[in-house]
Amino acid sequence: MTSSTSRNQSAEGASGYLTIDLMALRDNYLLLVDKAPNRITAAVVKADAYGLGAETISPVLYQAGCRHYFVAHINEAISLRNILPSDTEIYLLNGLQPSNQDICVSKNITPVANSLEQLVLWNTKAKSMSEKLDVIIQIDTGMARLGFSIDDIQHLNHSDFDRLNIKFIMSHLACADEYDSTHNTHKLHNFIAMSSAFPDVQKCFANSAGVLLGDEFIHSMIRPGIALYGGAPSGSITNPMKPVVKLEIAVIQTRTVPSGTAVGYGASFVAPAEMRLATIAAGYADGLPRSLSNKGAFYYQGTRLPIIGRVSMDSIIIDISELPTNTLKLGDLVEAIGTYQTLEDLAEDAGTISYEILTSLGSRYHRNYIYPDDFSAPEILMKKNR
Ligand SMILES: *Cc1c(COP(=O)(O)O)cnc(C)c1O
Numbered sequence: 001m002t003s004s005t006s007r008n009q010s011a012e013g014a015s016g017y018l019t020i021d022l023m024a025l026r027d028n029y030l031l032l033v034d035k036a037p038n039r040i041t042a043a044v045v046k047a048d049a050y051g052l053g054a055e056t057i058s059p060v061l062y063q064a065g066c067r068h069y070f071v072a073h074i075n076e077a078i079s080l081r082n083i084l085p086s087d088t089e090i091y092l093l094n095g096l097q098p099s100n101q102d103i104c105v106s107k108n109i110t111p112v113a114n115s116l117e118q119l120v121l122w123n124t125k126a127k128s129m130s131e132k133l134d135v136i137i138q139i140d141t142g143m144a145r146l147g148f149s150i151d152d153i154q155h156l157n158h159s160d161f162d163r164l165n166i167k168f169i170m171s172h173l174a175c176a177d178e179y180d181s182t183h184n185t186h187k188l189h190n191f192i193a194m195s196s197a198f199p200d201v202q203k204c205f206a207n208s209a210g211v212l213l214g215d216e217f218i219h220s221m222i223r224p225g226i227a228l229y230g231g232a233p234s235g236s237i238t239n240p241m242k243p244v245v246k247l248e249i250a251v252i253q254t255r256t257v258p259s260g261t262a263v264g265y266g267a268s269f270v271a272p273a274e275m276r277l278a279t280i281a282a283g284y285a286d287g288l289p290r291s292l293s294n295k296g297a298f299y300y301q302g303t304r305l306p307i308i309g310r311v312s313m314d315s316i317i318i319d320i321s322e323l324p325t326n327t328l329k330l331g332d333l334v335e336a337i338g339t340y341q342t343l344e345d346l347a348e349d350a351g352t353i354s355y356e357i358l359t360s361l362g363s364r365y366h367r368n369y370i371y372p373d374d375f376s377a378p379e380i381l382m383k384k385n386r
Contacts, residue, residue: 011366011368013331014250014365014366015249015250015252015281015282015364015365016247016248016249016250016281016282016286016364016365016366017246017247017248017333017365017366017368018245018246018247018361018365018366018367018368019245019246019247019248019367019368019369019370020052020053020056020057020244020245020367020368020369020370021242021243021244021245021246021370022056022057022060022244022369022370022371022372022375023370023371023372024230024242024243024244025057025060025061025228025229025230025244026060026061026063026064026372027242028227028228028229028230028241028242028244029041029043029061029064029065029066029228030064031240031241032208032211032222032224032227032228033064033065035211035212035218035222036211036218036222039218039219039220039221039222040067040068040220040221040222041065041066041068041221041222041224042066042068042069042070042091042204042221042222042223042224043057043058043061043066043068043069043070043223043224043225043228044069044070044071044093044207044223044224044225044228045057045058045061045069045070045071045076045080045225046070046071046072046073046076046093046225047072047076047359048076048359049229050225050226050229050231050355050358050359051287051358051359051360051361051362052229052244052245052358053367053369054071054076054079054080055079055080055083056369057228058080058083058084059083059084059377059378060371060372060375061228062084062085062088062378063372063375063376063378067087067088067089068088068089068091068221069084069088069089069090069091070090070091070093070223070225071090071091071092071093072092072093072094073092073094074092074097074100074103074104074109077090077092077104077107077109078103078107078109081107081108081109083378084378085378085379086108089110089134089167090107090108090109090110091109091110091111091112091136092104092109092110092111092112093112093146094112094114094146095111095112095113095114095115095118095138095146096111096113096118096121096122098121101121101122101124101125102125104122105125105129105133110134110135110136110167111135111136112135112136112137112138112146112170113135113136113137113138114138114146114147114148115146115147115148115152116148116152116156116160119135119137119156119160119161119164120160122135122164123160123161123162123163123164126163126164127163129163132163132164132165133163133164133165134164134165134167135161135164135165135166135167136166136167136168136169136170136204137161137166137168137169137170137198137201138169138170138171138172139153139169139170139171139191139194139195140171141171141172141173141174141187141190141191141194142174142183142186142187142190143172143173143174145172146172147171147172148194150190150194153194153197154197156197166198166201167201167202168201168202168203168204168220168221169195169198169201169202169203169204170203170204170205170223171187171190171191171194171195171205172205172207173187173205173206173207173209173210173217174187175187176206176207176208176209176210176213176234177209177233177234177235177236178234178235178236179209179212179213179234179235179236179237180236184210184213184217188205188216188217191203191205202219202220202221203219203220203221204219204220204221204222204223205217205218205219205222206218206219206222206223206224207222207223207224207225207226208224208225208226208227208228208231208233208234209233209234210222211224211227211233212233212234212237212240225355226354226355226358227241228241228244229244229245229358230242230243230244230245230343231343231344231354231355231358232342232343232344232354239342239344243337243338243342243343245337245343245358246335246337246338247335247336247337247338247361247365248333248334248335248336248338249280249281249282249298249316249333249334249336250280250281250331250332250333251278251279251280251281251328251329251330251331251332251333251334252279252280252281252315252330253278253279253330254276254277254278254279254320254328254329254330255276255277256274256275256276256277257271257274257275257276257277258271258274259271259272259273259274261275263277263308263309263317264293264308264309264310264312264317265309265310265312266310267309268293268294268309268310269294269308269309275319275321276319276320276321276323276325277308277317277318277319277320278305278317278318278320278328278334279315279316279317279318280298280315280316280317280318280334281314281315282314282315282316282336282364282365283311283312283313283314283315283316284311284312284313285313285314285362285364286314286361286362286364286365287357287360287361287362288311288316288336288350289311289350289351289352289356289357289360290310290311291311291350291351291352292307292311292316292346292349292350293307293309293310293311294307294308294309294310295307295349295350296346296349296350297318297341297349298316298318298334298335298336298341299334299335299338299339299340299341300320300323300327300328300332300334300335302339302340303322303323304322304340305318305319305320305322305323305334306318306319318334343357343358
């Protein structure tokens with residue numbers, strides 16, 4: 001294990017603590033497996049497993065039975081291949097860039113072909129080989145981001161993919177988090193119609209929110225991301241997932257200020273009366289967006305401590321007047337995400353989504369991973385760290 005993944009390590013004096021509950025992660029994976037019985041439950045671990053550490057998260061999912069992993073970028077796929085056993089599939093959502101064909105072959109990485117250009121690049125590579133190469137074909141059901149259009153599909157020639165083994169046809173929902181959206185049913189019908197060009201190929205459609213839309217969205221394989229990490233898959237229903245992330249920030253200074261005191265950059269807050277303030281050791285460089293200025297809050301044992309003034313790069317000032325005098329002192333921790341404030345609460349105050357908060361948390365917190373008791377790293381990891 002690298003130092004950042006050592007077990008239950010405590011590091012006194014850190015300025016912030018990011019606790020990542022891998023037992024909750026595993027339970028979330030198993031809950032999703034239950035939603036897709038006898039189908040494949042893949043895991044989306046792109047962007048370093050949404051900022052939580054793909055190299056730590058992925059082996060835990062492996063032990064829970066996960067064999068199919070999605071990443072976005074080639075460097076993510078390569079580092080994942082170096083730690084996962086060979087009975088796993090690693091899919092590259094963004095697909096091939098010219099010149100990545102060799103590394104995909106040598107590392108057994110399966111690209112998603114999002115366009116004819118990408119499909120032909122891969123098929124051409126396959127022509128130089130004795131065996132067919134695996135691929136996923138993505139079709140665009142109305143997002144205009146990645147994937148073949150209806151027109152592209154109709155104009156595909158067999159010779160564009162004659163050396164490829166199409167493992168799945170996939171598509172992605174643009175509005176899956178809107179539970180009632182008729183949009184989704186419409187997209188599902190598009191998907192079924194468009195994929196009928198490949199009648200014998202397995203289908204993969206649902207992200208986290210899609211899984212909750214109903215059985216007809218499940219198909220052969222689901223690809224959840226945010227739900228694994230405890231994020232609410234859908235804004236419209238109660239979050240069924242277990243929280244994975246706890247974030248606490250240390251107090252670095254407290255003070256009492258008289259009425260009329262200007263607080264923070266730009267003096268955007270002026271104390272209307274005498275107040276007690278604390279400065280805490282994280283800021284926008286730690287994924288607490290500047291949009292939380294004069295808006296968001298932290299919690300101490302259930303008491304809401306509003307952010308006042310602007311969020312700085314490395315610190316934030318909070319109003320602690322609600323707490324009994326001398327409650328908070330240097331080194332004490334306040335909660336940003338945890339019992340009193342969910343990931344979604346924080347994201348909402350910041351005017352963003354849980355995905356952006358998680359992937360922005362950065363590397364300055366002390367990370368404490370809580371492992372399941374029965375966790376043992378896959379053989380390949382043991383070798384690497386010997
Ligand atoms: C990121 C991503 C996912 C995972 O989505 P969640 O909403 O996090 O479950 C699935 N499919 C594609 C194509 C993605 O880009």
